[in-house]
Amino acid sequence: GAVVSQHPSRVICKSGTSVKIECRSLDFQATTMFWYRQFPKKSLMLMATSNEGSKATYEQGVEKDKFLINHASLTLSTLTVTSAHPEDSSFYICSARSPNRGQSYEQYFGPGTRLTVT
Amino acid sequence: AQSVTQLGSHVSVSEGALVLLRCNYSSSVPPYLFWYVQYPNQGLQLLLKYTSAATLVKGINGFEAEFKKSETSFHLTKPSAHMSDAAEYFCAVRLFPGNTGNQFYFGTGTSLTVIP
Numbered sequence: 001g002a003v004v005s006q007h008p009s010r011v012i013c014k015s016g017t018s019v020k021i022e023c024r025s026l027d028f029q030a031t032t033m034f035w036y037r038q039f040p041k042k043s044l045m046l047m048a049t050s051n052e053g054s055k056a057t058y059e060q061g062v063e064k065d066k067f068l069i070n071h072a073s074l075t076l077s078t079l080t081v082t083s084a085h086p087e088d089s090s091f092y093i094c095s096a097r098s099p100n101r102g103q104s105y106e107q108y109f110g111p112g113t114r115l116t117v118t
Numbered sequence: 119a120q121s122v123t124q125l126g127s128h129v130s131v132s133e134g135a136l137v138l139l140r141c142n143y144s145s146s147v148p149p150y151l152f153w154y155v156q157y158p159n160q161g162l163q164l165l166l167k168y169t170s171a172a173t174l175v176k177g178i179n180g181f182e183a184e185f186k187k188s189e190t191s192f193h194l195t196k197p198s199a200h201m202s203d204a205a206e207y208f209c210a211v212r213l214f215p216g217n218t219g220n221q222f223y224f225g226t227g228t229s230l231t232v233i234p
Binding site: 004006034042043044046049091093095107109110111112114 | 154159160161162163208221222223224225226227
């Protein structure tokens with residue numbers, strides 16, 4: 001149980017285009033989802049926290065107009081990288097939590113999405 | 119301020135040898151602490167967690183970690199390394215109080231290599 005999926009697992013896009021990454025909680029309702037970015041050989045950097053039905057809270061230094069996050073339902077959050085540039089190439093990981101699943105602090109991580117911008 | 123510090127970005131051990139991955143945290147109150155493992159191009163898998171209960175925590179795949187408040191440490195150990203243990207390991211902390219968003223803060227990771 002507590003499965004989180006991401007789609008796509010890998011995506012290649014051209015500079016200037018936008019790409020959407022989906023994060024789904026498959027067997028529980030996620031009131032909160034988190035988006036992380038991971039650079040090669042580096043740790044995970046929290047980008048934003050999204051609560052269902054409200055605007056995402058972005059961490060300092062993360063451009064909210066570039067990384068659009070929508071958490072429209074209790075099982076789906078999307079991250080859209082707008083006007084992508086090669087420096088946006090990274091591994092993006094989402095996680096989800098639910099007050100009704102496990103402990104309140106538990107986060108369940110998705111498998112990640114590898115974005116390459118050419 | 120750095121909440122989690124992992125000493126040693128790379129650790130190599132021989133198969134069958136002891137694995138020791140170090141993690142120190144900074145917090146005015148005991149936090150919740152976690153160890154995750156990440157295989158290439160995959161997400162994070164929870165190995166074990168400390169949530170203010172027993173200080174010696176046993177996890178999956180034979181790993182365990184001990185919370186030592188006096189040393190502000192939460193080192194990960196495994197008595198005998200297996201080839202399949204080769205991966206990236208992350209220590210993470212959820213801070214209290216005042217952490218209303220349930221954010222996790224991750225260390226920079228330790229890459230474990232197991233030598234046959």
